[in-house]
Amino acid sequence: MIxxxxxxxxxxxxxxxxxxxxxxxxxDLLIENMFETMYEASGVGLAAPQINKSIRLFIVDASPFAEVEEGEEPDPMAEGLDGFKKIFINPIIEEESGEEWAFAEGCLSIPKIREDVFRKPTIKISYYDxxxxxxxxxxxxYAARIIQHEYDHVDGILFTDHLSPLKKRMIKKKLINISKGEVDVPYRMKFPLVKRRK
Incomplete structure (x- = not known):
């Protein structure tokens, strides 16, 4: 069910x-519904809080990062992501290491906004499947990046929380519009400032 x-x-x-x-x-049904919801929205990760469940659970399927267009060189950062589909229950990031790098992240809960977020390139994580x-x-x-993004969700953190005060000010109006449902998305969403019809 989506x-x-x-x-x-x-x-x-x-x-x-x-x-x-x-x-x-x-x-099991929740996990199945989460995958169905994520694929319908063309996402590569989805955390339980994003479907209104405040629990430490997220799923990822990073396979799209492994796809290579004809004539393109494979991206070394996407190595090993073909078929990379996992379920993380009660995860704990034990360690993050390396020099931070920027990547334009987006989020299914924050559609139409992408911003550079700096994260460390290597993580060690413990979890249950x-x-x-x-x-x-x-x-x-990319595997570490996707996991870090989803892990943030179960900690109540959004990618916009990593942005500088200036960046946050620049996208503030767009964020307010999302809250009001004033954004065109090709998947089902529930917006906090949209009044339900009785």
Whole structure:
């Protein structure tokens, strides 16, 4: 089932998610719905707070980064991303290392805005998968970037929180318009300042 994605300005996006356990109700169905919702919106990651669940769960499918147009050289940062599809439950980023690099990030909850965000290139993360198997893994390049972005969501952080005060001022009106639903998106969204019809 395709779920509405929560738009910028909703309090749930600023709230730290809670850890869950194996008894979390309908977890398999939730994960299935999250993938369906993410693919419908052409995303590469989706965190539970973005579909109105304040829990520490996010999914990624970085395969689009591995696609190469005819005549183009493969991007070394996208190495190993073909079929890179994962579920992260109760994740903890244990370590971030390397020299920060900029990449124009976007977000399904903040459509039509992309801004450079600086992040460290390598992370070590521990998490449980959908079978409750524990993992501790190291990622770099785009994989690390996508994971860091989604991990921020379960900590109540948005990519816009990483921007300079000047950048934030420059996009303030666009952010307010998103909150009001004054943005054209090709997927279902729920906007905090749109009054529901009775």
């Amino acid at each position: 779920l509405p994605i929560i738009g910028y300005g909703d309090a749930i996006l600023k709230k730290e998610g809670e850890e869950i356990d194996k008894d979390y109700k309908d977890l 959908e079978n409750w198997t524990f993992h501790e893994e190291t990622y770099d390049g």
